[in-house]
Amino acid sequence: MNRFLKTHPVSMLVYFxxxxxxxxxxxxxxxxxxxLFGAASYAVWLTKGREFLSxxxxxxxxxxxxxxxxxxxxxxxxxxxxxxxxxPVTLEAVICGMSIAVVIISVILWFSCMTRVMTSDKFYFIxxxxxxxxxxxxxxxxxxxxxxxxxxKDTEKAHKTLGIYSTDSRVDRLxxxxxxxxxxxxxxxxxxxETSASMNARGYGxxxxxxxxxxxxxxxxxxxxxxSLAVFTAEIIFMLNKTLAFEFxxxxxxxxxxxxxxxxxxxxxxxxxxxxxxxxxxxxxxxxFVSKI
Amino acid sequence: MKKDLLVVFFVVLAVAxxxxxxxxxxxxxxxxxxxxEITEDSDTVYFSxxxxxxxxxxxxxxxxxxxxxxxxxxxxxxxxxxxxxxxxDMLKRVxxxxxxxxxxxxxxxxxxxxAYVQGINYLYEFDCGETSGWIFLVNGKxxxxxxxxxxxxxxxxxxxxYSLDAxxxxxx
Numbered sequence: 364m365n366r367f368l369k370t371h372p373v374s375m376l377v378y379f380x381x382x383x384x385x386x387x388x389x390x391x392x393x394x395x396x397x398x399l400f401g402a403a404s405y406a407v408w409l410t411k412g413r414e415f416l417s418x419x420x421x422x423x424x425x426x427x428x429x430x431x432x433x434x435x436x437x438x439x440x441x442x443x444x445x446x447x448x449x450x451p452v453t454l455e456a457v458i459c460g461m462s463i464a465v466v467i468i469s470v471i472l473w474f475s476c477m478t479r480v481m482t483s484d485k486f487y488f489i490x491x492x493x494x495x496x497x498x499x500x501x502x503x504x505x506x507x508x509x510x511x512x513x514x515x516k517d518t519e520k521a522h523k524t525l526g527i528y529s530t531d532s533r534v535d536r537l538x539x540x541x542x543x544x545x546x547x548x549x550x551x552x553x554x555x556x557e558t559s560a561s562m563n564a565r566g567y568g569x570x571x572x573x574x575x576x577x578x579x580x581x582x583x584x585x586x587x588x589x590x591s592l593a594v595f596t597a598e599i600i601f602m603l604n605k606t607l608a609f610e611f612x613x614x615x616x617x618x619x620x621x622x623x624x625x626x627x628x629x630x631x632x633x634x635x636x637x638x639x640x641x642x643x644x645x646x647x648x649x650x651x652f653v654s655k656i
Numbered sequence: 657m658k659k660d661l662l663v664v665f666f667v668v669l670a671v672a673x674x675x676x677x678x679x680x681x682x683x684x685x686x687x688x689x690x691x692x693e694i695t696e697d698s699d700t701v702y703f704s705x706x707x708x709x710x711x712x713x714x715x716x717x718x719x720x721x722x723x724x725x726x727x728x729x730x731x732x733x734x735x736x737x738x739x740x741x742x743x744x745d746m747l748k749r750v751x752x753x754x755x756x757x758x759x760x761x762x763x764x765x766x767x768x769x770x771a772y773v774q775g776i777n778y779l780y781e782f783d784c785g786e787t788s789g790w791i792f793l794v795n796g797k798x799x800x801x802x803x804x805x806x807x808x809x810x811x812x813x814x815x816x817x818y819s820l821d822a823x824x825x826x827x828x
Contacts, residue, residue, distance in 0.1 A: 438759045439757075439775065439778060439780065441723070441757075441778070443683050443686075445680060445681060445682055445683065446679075446680070446681040446682070446683065446685075446686040447678055447679070447681075448678055448679050449679070449686075450759065451686075451757070531657055532657060532658075532659045532660055534659045534660055610717055612719075612720075612778060613719060613720060613723050613757075613778030614719065614723075616719055
């Protein structure tokens with residue numbers, strides 16, 4: 364079951380823009396954590412957990428790297444942990460680094476979910492009426508990374524059959540991998556020229572070309588769109604009236620639980636977990652109907 | 657395999673050199689300094705740190721204002737001047753002794769003595785707009801050299817002040 368995949372492209376785009384916008388702009392650590400867990404749970408749902416687990420090592424290293432790097436360059440903060448070459452390494456800078464890392468990881472996760480759900484034909488459907496050239500560039504850019512991955516795998520296999528990787532040394536193998544990578548990149552640069560010529564010949568980028576995408580704007584799409592826009596504007600208002608304001612330096616501002624804050628957090632929770640909630644209710648419905656038959 | 661071992665060896669060596677070149681101190685160790693006692697024949701300097709105009713500018717956040725104590729970070733006080741000390745050396749020593757947070761940029765021990773004070777007591781440059789930052793006055797006047805280069809003399813009065821307009825409000 365994948366109900367969210369069948370949402371209308373426009374409301375899907377609105378949803379992703381608002382959720383990524385909030386998680387990028389908001390400084391409140393609670394909102395950041397909600398966004399991270401929402402993105403992670405949807406990524407787990409989409410990939411059935413397997414791919415997410417293989418990415419987990421990358422995310423953990425990224426998290427550690429950023430949270431260690433920030434205190435090396437920022438020495439602001441009231442509670443020094445120890446001094447390094449006469450400069451304080453402070454708790455505030457460490458926690459600030461962690462929050463930056465959480466934001467970066469959650470945005471990466473949201474984008475990875477987005478590329479899975481918003482396929483290039485949907486992008487073309489939305490943008491072809493506004494600017495066909497932009498739509499073409501968008502869909503080609505989205506297609507680029509998976510294509511590069513596949514072509515890298517193929518090239519590596521070809522190299523393996525040539526016996527290039529038969530060396531014991533890890534350093535040599537790394538060097539050979541870099542060589543494969545450079546050949547793949549130059550190949551893709553070559554391909555891009557051919558692709559653009561061939562797409563032009565097929566009439567892409569022309570305003571008269573229509574795209575066929577059979578999709579009606581249903582009540583469900585309207586519901587997704589209204590929720591995204593409402594929560595987005597509400598969070599912006601809460602950010603402006605300082606309910607969600609948070610300062611790291613010179614020391615952490617206190618998080619007090621007021622009625623405004625609770626509304627802001629629960630709104631963000633609903634928005635970030637919306638796809639997962641939809642999927643779970645749909646699959647529950649499915650099971651219920653199946654058992655009836 | 658030999659190549660691998662060689663690479664690992666060099667990586668370990670580089671990390672070791674990096675760690676050896678870094679000085680780690682605990683908080684107590686860092687603040688464990690004492691000022692020399694003032695005797696009759698010792699050279700002294702009057703030292704103060706002030707940011708009243710930053711506090712009254714209304715551009716600081718509440719949490720910053722809480723730390724700034726109405727802008728008077730260090731009241732004017734007499735300190736012993738060591739031989740050949742510059743304004744920057746003095747600031748570093750006083751901040752360490754009074755447990756005031758201070759961050760600087762640049763090397764203070766190269767031939768140019770090009771140290772630049774970024775922030776004192778959690779108040780940083782640019783916190784009150786593009787032209788704001790810390791400057792120093794000696795006997796009420798700005799100098800034409802950097803704080804790492806200006807050598808102090810007996811009886812000088814050093815003020816560190818926060819300027820909102822690139823030091824123009826302290827020109828006389």
